[in-house]
Amino acid sequence: MKKIHRRQVVVGMFSSLVIGCTSKSSDWCESPSVNDDGEFPEAGSCQATVEEIEGPYYLADAPERTDLHIFGDEGTLVTMSGTIFIDDCTQGMAGAIIEFWHADPDGDYDNTSSEMRYRCRIITDSQGRYQLQTLLPGRYKNGLEFRPRHIHVKVFDSDNVERLTTQLYFEGDPYIECDSFAHTSNVVPFTGSEETELLAESVDFVIV
Numbered sequence: 503m504k505k506i507h508r509r510q511v512v513v514g515m516f517s518s519l520v521i522g523c524t525s526k527s528s529d530w531c532e533s534p535s536v537n538d539d540g541e542f543p544e545a546g547s548c549q550a551t552v553e554e555i556e557g558p559y560y561l562a563d564a565p566e567r568t569d570l571h572i573f574g575d576e577g578t579l580v581t582m583s584g585t586i587f588i589d590d591c592t593q594g595m596a597g598a599i600i601e602f603w604h605a606d607p608d609g610d611y612d613n614t615s616s617e618m619r620y621r622c623r624i625i626t627d628s629q630g631r632y633q634l635q636t637l638l639p640g641r642y643k644n645g646l647e648f649r650p651r652h653i654h655v656k657v658f659d660s661d662n663v664e665r666l667t668t669q670l671y672f673e674g675d676p677y678i679e680c681d682s683f684a685h686t687s688n689v690v691p692f693t694g695s696e697e698t699e700l701l702a703e704s705v706d707f708v709i710v
C-alpha cells in the first residue's frame with residue numbers, strides 16, 4: 503500500500519491519495535486517479551471529489567451543529583476538518599453548506615425522531631473551512647453484505663444549490679475493498695485507532 507503523507511489527506515484533490523484494491527471483481531475498486539491514458543496525473547493536480555450515491559436515508563433540514571457526540575451513546579470519537587474548494591483547488595467556498603449524516607455506533611440511522619441523530623449541517627467559514635466531531639458509525643447490512651463504515655456528505659453552495667453528494671470511508675476497513683458503492687479516492691486515512699479516537703485534518707472536497 504502506498505504511504506500517504508498527512509498533508510495529502512484530501513478527498514479528490516491530489517492524485518497522490520491512491521489506496522489500492524487487490525480485487526478486480528468490481529469496477530468501483532479501480533483507482534479514480536488514473537486518467538484516460540492509464541497514467542497518474544502529476545502530484546498536486548486538482549481533481550474534483552468523486553460523487554457517490556445518496557443512499558436511502560438522507561433527510562433534508564438537519565440541524566446546524568458541528569458536534570454529534572451529544573446523544574449519550576458510547577463509541578469512538580471521530581474528529582475531522584477540512585475545506586470546501588472550488589475547482590481551482592485554492593479558493594475556499596465561503597458560506598457553503600456541508601451536510602453529514604451517518605449511522606449510529608450500532609449501525610442504525612435515525613429516520614424518525616425529532617433529534618435527527620447523527621445528522622447535521624455546517625456552514626463553512628470565510629475560507630471555506632469546516633470541522634465535525636462525531637462517533638464512529640457502525641456497519642449495517644446492504645442485503646447480505648455489510649457496508650463499510652461510512653459518512654454521507656452533501657455540499658450546497660452559498661446560494662443553496664446542491665453541488666456534491668458523496669460518502670467518506672475509514673482507511674483499513676476490510677469491508678471497503680469490494681463494497682458496491684465505495685470509491686477508493688473517498689477513503690480517509692484517519693490517525694489514531696478505533697480503540698481510542700480517530701482524527702483527520704484536511705479532509706477537503708473539491709467542487710466543480
Ligand SMILES: [Fe+2]
Nearest residue numbers: 557605652654
Ligand atoms: Fe449509509
